[in-house]
Amino acid sequence: MKYLINQVRSVIAFSKREYIIWTSYKVNIVTWILDVFINSTLFFMLSLLMGKNTNIAPYGSNYVSFVVLGLSAYYISYTNLGDPYDRVARIYWNGTMDLYLLSPLSLITPIIGIMYRSVLDDYPRVLLAFLFGWLFFGAHFTFYQPVTIILVVILLGISTFGIGMISASSFFLLNLKVGTEPIKFIFQDIIIALAAGYFYPISILPYSLQILSLTLPHTYALDALRRLMVPGANVTVPVLPLQKVLNIRPISLDLIMLTVMSFLFIYLGFFLYIKGIEKARRNGTLTRWQ
């Protein structure tokens, strides 16, 4: 228990530090707000242009609401999947890996603590996306099952963080310290970009890509969120190939798959990251300045 409390205290201490660092770049804050505003507006303009002719059934009929949820999943995924590698890289290049490994913190605690920066940087985008969608572009949402919605968001967060940790492990396992990291690139920039269905229902994709999308937590999270939050959405009509094969309620299947993926990816992520650190201890590649 004391160990857990110490980890939480450290995450809070790291978060405070990240807040101080983040707010020390005052110009960055202004550019960040502008960036969020311009990006969000751009997506909504595109959605308005395409939305009128898009059939998104059974996810209701409000395409802007559909896209707001897609954008939110994109932001959450972008942070959780992309950040662990970047944070490990920062710890490495700053020369603080030795200090953290000599502390009583778990291997993961500093990464989670430093990710607070991204919480400041990316998560408010989700709220802004909802706000812009509602205020300017006619998005509406339903909150009939708030507990299930929160559960889906948490599971999406955990599973994408797991993939993020698999990506971070490549820093030491494959010694990829420069250039692009392959797991993040393959997941984020190829599979997720193509098959996650941020801006369209995956039913419009070729069947092979629909099958590929089944390996992504985004698919199940977006399916559940859209069924639960887009007004007029149907909760019983199957859309995903797996839902058509198995005789389980779509949202229940989404939750089962998200739970399985959360456990699987988190386990794999932590396992591989710890293996990566072990390998670095053997090879002497833990810190930049050995």
Place this chain on the structure above:
Amino acid sequence: MIDKVINVKDISKVFNPFPLRKKERGPGLWVANLVRLRRIKENEIVALREVDLSVSRGEIFAIIGPNGAGKTTLIKILSGLLYPTKGSGTVAGLDIIHDHEELKSIISFVSASFWMGLEWQFTAYENILQYATMLGVPEDTAKKRIREYGEFFHIDYFDKKVPALSAGMRQIISVIRGLVVDRPILYLDEPFVSLDLEKRMALSKIVKALASKGKTILISSHEFTDLDVFHPRSLMLYKGKTIGYGFAEELLPEKGIIPYSLRLSEFPADLESVLFKSGVIVCKVPKELIVLDRVFNVRLLLKSGRVNDLISEILKRKIKILDIKKESISLKDAYLYKVNNEILD
């Protein structure tokens, strides 16, 4: 019974680094690194070769050697940050490989390179406090210790942010950061780097005080003069190999060698080789040759009973001897003797 805190046997460390080629990025690098996952012999760097070491509780033990000798590698192995390729060891009864999680709660590690881990947006004070709380020191205790060490080292720049600090200031902040944690075993890796004379003396005083309280201190340096004040037992490394182990006087291969410091009106280039060939001195190079106000200050390692031969050889050349003084053997004497007479011979 002597309480051995650190015990290592036959420790070897071979690094097998990945060569990073600048042209490789993205998929090219992924493929190249996957191919390189196997060991490639020609990339290997042998950092330590079969090193033995044992340190007692409350001892100040020195690891000395030139750059690249393996000092930092050895300390990192003793911290659990690196695994040895071969050999085994314990620190306070904990296995250096299997118990590295427990090990970190009993050691404090200060490295010359740790100032790079300072947070640049923070003040010196905030940096130390952040680290201390991260390592589980209660905030009030940490603040008290920071104040005490600040007064001891005469720090008047705690409120300054890291970019405003000089290299020496950053180094002393890193040192205080390690001391505030207050663990039974302290590793100091090149702690004197960039420090001015006053801070060096203060740090030496602290190290002695901590050892007298029973803390075990392992200190590495290539500046031997800083270590002589402790009169420590030492491990002398050269290219990863042990070339000496023990007190300075034990490190010389033969007994009856006495260092002398002389102040001479001149020091002809051939004098030294003449003295060496005739067996008066035992080392081929002058220990120290400092010319100050046209006075040559020389330190030589003499064979016992050959002082008169030295004096007569000098006087024969009409060189004035302004002063001659018997000294005790220093780590530097032993190191230079070893390297010049045994390694480079």
